[in-house]
Amino acid sequence: MKKLKTSTRFIIAVVSLAMISALYVPLWQILMWAPQYPEGLEMKIWIDNITGDVKIISALNHYIGMKHIEVSMFPEFSYMKYIVLGLMGFGLLTALIGRRIVLVLFALLIAATGIVALVDFYMWGYDYGHNLDPTAPIVVPGMSYQPPLIGTKQLLNFTAFSGPDTGSWIFVVIGLTIFGVLGLEIFKYGKKNSSV
Amino acid sequence: MKNILNRIILMLGLLSVLYAMESCKPKGPAAVTTGDAASKVYVAPGQYDEFYNFVSGGFNGQMAVYGLPSGRLFRNIPVFSVNPESGYGYSEETKPMLNTSHGFIPWDDLHHPALSTTKGEHDGRWLFGNANNTPRVGRIDLTTFRTVEIIELPNSGGNHSSPFITENTEYVVAGTRFSVPMGENRDVPISSYKENFKGSISFIKVNPETGRMNIEFQLRTPGFNYDLSRAGKGPSHGWFFFSCYNTEQAHTLLEVNASRNDKDFIMAVNWKKAEEYLAQGKGRKEKAQYAHNVYDERTHTATSTMMNEVTVLDVMEFPDIVYFIPCPKSPHGCDVDPSGEFIVGSGKLAAVMPVFSFGKIQTAITNKDFEGDFGGIPVIKYESALHGEVKKPGLGPLHTEFDANGNAYTSFFVSSEIVKWNVKTLEVLDRVPTYYSIGHLCVPGGPTAKPHGKYVIAYNKITKDRYLPTGPELTQSAQLYSIDGDKMQLLLDFPTIGEPHYAEALPASLIKDKSVKIYKIEENEHPFAAKGEKMARVERKGNEVHVYMTAIRSHLTPDNIEGVRVGDDVYFHVTNLEQDWDVPHGFAIKGATNAEILIMPGETQTLKYKPLKAGVIPFYCTDFCSALHQEMSGYLRVSPAGSNTPLKFSTGDTGGQK
Numbered sequence: 087m088k089k090l091k092t093s094t095r096f097i098i099a100v101v102s103l104a105m106i107s108a109l110y111v112p113l114w115q116i117l118m119w120a121p122q123y124p125e126g127l128e129m130k131i132w133i134d135n136i137t138g139d140v141k142i143i144s145a146l147n148h149y150i151g152m153k154h155i156e157v158s159m160f161p162e163f164s165y166m167k168y169i170v171l172g173l174m175g176f177g178l179l180t181a182l183i184g185r186r187i188v189l190v191l192f193a194l195l196i197a198a199t200g201i202v203a204l205v206d207f208y209m210w211g212y213d214y215g216h217n218l219d220p221t222a223p224i225v226v227p228g229m230s231y232q233p234p235l236i237g238t239k240q241l242l243n244f245t246a247f248s249g250p251d252t253g254s255w256i257f258v259v260i261g262l263t264i265f266g267v268l269g270l271e272i273f274k275y276g277k278k279n280s281s282v
Numbered sequence: 283m284k285n286i287l288n289r290i291i292l293m294l295g296l297l298s299v300l301y302a303m304e305s306c307k308p309k310g311p312a313a314v315t316t317g318d319a320a321s322k323v324y325v326a327p328g329q330y331d332e333f334y335n336f337v338s339g340g341f342n343g344q345m346a347v348y349g350l351p352s353g354r355l356f357r358n359i360p361v362f363s364v365n366p367e368s369g370y371g372y373s374e375e376t377k378p379m380l381n382t383s384h385g386f387i388p389w390d391d392l393h394h395p396a397l398s399t400t401k402g403e404h405d406g407r408w409l410f411g412n413a414n415n416t417p418r419v420g421r422i423d424l425t426t427f428r429t430v431e432i433i434e435l436p437n438s439g440g441n442h443s444s445p446f447i448t449e450n451t452e453y454v455v456a457g458t459r460f461s462v463p464m465g466e467n468r469d470v471p472i473s474s475y476k477e478n479f480k481g482s483i484s485f486i487k488v489n490p491e492t493g494r495m496n497i498e499f500q501l502r503t504p505g506f507n508y509d510l511s512r513a514g515k516g517p518s519h520g521w522f523f524f525s526c527y528n529t530e531q532a533h534t535l536l537e538v539n540a541s542r543n544d545k546d547f548i549m550a551v552n553w554k555k556a557e558e559y560l561a562q563g564k565g566r567k568e569k570a571q572y573a574h575n576v577y578d579e580r581t582h583t584a585t586s587t588m589m590n591e592v593t594v595l596d597v598m599e600f601p602d603i604v605y606f607i608p609c610p611k612s613p614h615g616c617d618v619d620p621s622g623e624f625i626v627g628s629g630k631l632a633a634v635m636p637v638f639s640f641g642k643i644q645t646a647i648t649n650k651d652f653e654g655d656f657g658g659i660p661v662i663k664y665e666s667a668l669h670g671e672v673k674k675p676g677l678g679p680l681h682t683e684f685d686a687n688g689n690a691y692t693s694f695f696v697s698s699e700i701v702k703w704n705v706k707t708l709e710v711l712d713r714v715p716t717y718y719s720i721g722h723l724c725v726p727g728g729p730t731a732k733p734h735g736k737y738v739i740a741y742n743k744i745t746k747d748r749y750l751p752t753g754p755e756l757t758q759s760a761q762l763y764s765i766d767g768d769k770m771q772l773l774l775d776f777p778t779i780g781e782p783h784y785a786e787a788l789p790a791s792l793i794k795d796k797s798v799k800i801y802k803i804e805e806n807e808h809p810f811a812a813k814g815e816k817m818a819r820v821e822r823k824g825n826e827v828h829v830y831m832t833a834i835r836s837h838l839t840p841d842n843i844e845g846v847r848v849g850d851d852v853y854f855h856v857t858n859l860e861q862d863w864d865v866p867h868g869f870a871i872k873g874a875t876n877a878e879i880l881i882m883p884g885e886t887q888t889l890k891y892k893p894l895k896a897g898v899i900p901f902y903c904t905d906f907c908s909a910l911h912q913e914m915s916g917y918l919r920v921s922p923a924g925s926n927t928p929l930k931f932s933t934g935d936t937g938g939q940k
Contacts, residue, residue, distance in 0.1 A: 142861070142862045145834070145835060145862070149908075149910070223909075223910050223913075
């Protein structure tokens with residue numbers, strides 16, 4: 087079994103602990119502009135809450151039959167922080183055990199979590215944008231209002247932007263670091279020091 | 283042949299003489315702006331003006347808000363006059379604002395705005411204004427641009443020398459224009475003016491935290507007319523200066539009888555001294571009836587309290603509070619320069635303009651350099667108080683404002699011009715015509731210790747041919763001049779509403795970021811607020827029906843109401859549930875004898891409605907709020923008196939109808 091270098095284990099421990107910050111910063115942001123809202127409207131998604139101009143956005147979206155955005159429509163909020171804490175625990179365990187195979191698992195887990203989160207967010211966006219109230223005051227045939235997954239999209243009079251906020255960027259850095267040290271372990275230290 | 287030639291020459295000669303005469307005729311005012319004026323007042327679409335200009339509306343009883351240098355009108359704030367457009371003075375909540383000891387007064391004549399100051403400089407907190415006719419002082423909150431307080435002034439016969447404020451807004455001072463009989467018996471012959479008529483100066487204390495006003499004391503003064511005033515500042519802080527006319531004490535045909543004396547007075551008041559006497563208990567409590575009206579931004583409701591006592595200090599009994607300074611011919615403006623040392627008296631009919639020195643006034647008082655007394659009050663020798671006279675300044679001087687460089691700008695009504703002169707040297711530096719007959723003028727920060735300068739604005743009484751004609755009644759107007767260079771330069775004419783008297787201007791940066799955007803719904807303490815659609819309801823109490831209604835884009839809740847009877851008093855308490863900037867809703871109902879109401883986000887306002895006929899009455903939102911604004915409406919069913927239609931209300935209940 088391949089053992090990890092002490093420095094690698096230290097880095098894994100540090101970035102795992104850094105995950106705790108995700109509990110205290112917004113993870114995702116949706117920004118919207120319209121002729122009537124030159125100052126813009128924003129919605130921030132946290133680990134267990136949504137903040138920003140949610141009421142105003144909901145009030146505007148009800149015209150086209152979109153659901154009222156509420157915390158209760160995201161069951162994810164009830165368990166997301168445990169996923170992060172679990173991930174963090176796994177990271178610390180990886181540092182403790184110090185075996186390369188566990189690090190491989192940890193890296194895959196991080197990647198999988200990211201992908202699942204994006205898929206989950208896409209599915210919410212699809213439902214929010216497509217599952218419209220048929221009795222809505224404004225029905226534009228064939229029109230749906232799914233917010234962009236990442237990037238900018240024009241939705242009627244609104245320009246909507248969706249993208250990672252501080253928390254997600256922290257995860258991106260963590261993910262890159264983990265894959266980076268894994269790469270070093272395999273391609274650099276691994277060759278010099280093939281067995282311990 | 284020669285004869286004909288002679289005749290032709292003669293004819294040509296005559297024609298050329300006629301032409302020469304014609305071209306010698308004086309020309310009317312031509313366009314006098316220079317090439318780059320437009321760029322100096324152009325504020326591009328989407329850009330902000332540099333200054334707010336608060337302009338009194340005169341006989342419209344309101345205060346208009348313009349941007350400078352563009353001259354664009356932003357708002358007209360109702361102060362002493364009802365405003366059916368917003369419901370001010372019509373809604374149940376705002377009616378008490380216009381209550382007085384004479385009952386509900388729907389109108390007044392607003393002449394003078396006064397911005398609050400700290401250390402003599404604009405602090406951007408409050409804007410005060412006077413009601414000239416039924417004496418009152420109003421206070422506007424500069425975070426909401428709304429009138430939040432009005433206090434009536436007892437013992438005042440017309441509130442013209444008002445409101446003028448001390449260096450740190452300790453007091454707002456209001457002098458009576460007309461002297462009137464005071465005390466218990468006021469039913470006296472008009473011809474007993476000299477014996478029975480008195481002047482009165484109210485000192486309104488302002489709470490430094492809340493801005494709340496109360497009449498701390500009144501000075502009882504000799505009977506003549508008090509015109510305008512300014513507080514001292516810097517070295518003269520603690521003093522107040524009033525211009526007085528009709529020292530002849532005429533009570534009829536003042537035009538002639540009050541213009542006889544060579545000199546009237548500037549009255550110098552040592553208000554710190556008056557405070558000392560009051561602290562010693564020298565003030566006399568007198569019965570007086572006056573209303574004090576306050577708007578509460580939490581309950582969104584005004585209350586009117588009738589006060590019944592005022593503290594009076596008679597200056598005739600305390601001769602070291604007040605001194606008179608002779609000032610030529612019916613002085614109007616009485617303006618103190620930014621340093622606080624110089625006081626400019628503007629005799630409307632005088633050929634010279636005296637500038638008095640505060641230091642010299644103090645020396646004259648110490649040395650008892652008096653030329654006599656008026657009703658027991660010492661009159662300081664003119665020469666002893668005088669810094670100097672501005673010679674041949676113009677005709678009919680009225681008001682003076684100042685820049686930060688030691689210059690004064692005086693308006694001349696008769697010669698229709700602004701004259702720039704140096705306060706120290708008294709030398710006339712420049713003059714520009716105004717179109718026509720300027721009254722007040724304004725330099726941003728002009729009356730403060732720290733003028734902002736840049737412009738002088740003329741507020742004119744006559745416009746004649748300056749704008750497209752609109753029948754016998756023409757627009758009033760303001761004119762903007764640059765004062766950056768040595769020469770004043772006319773940049774812009776802009777029409778105003780009402781009749782502009784005094785105006786003040788301050789940098790937009792002092793207040794624009796403090797502007798309130800919404801009222802927080804959770805802070806709404808209106809007793810009839812419905813802070814959510816679930817709380818919307820209708821309740822009957824005898825023949826009063828209270829509708830707790832909510833408004834949000836784009837429906838009213840409830841929007842179907844039945845069970846109201848002819849003769850009921852229906853109160854529509856409408857709460858705007860929006861928490862988004864610039865989304866007011868309105869409420870109007872057919873046949874309402876009052877007005878509509880506009881309700882800002884988070885606010886509750888009430889419209890009283892008395893149905894006189896049975897039927898189904900529509901009501902709707904009047905402020906275009908959304909794409910479905912036209913759908914924002916409802917019905918009130920009114921049944922005949924005595925009928926027993928059950929009280930019912932709903933929104934979105936189709937009642938089985940498909």
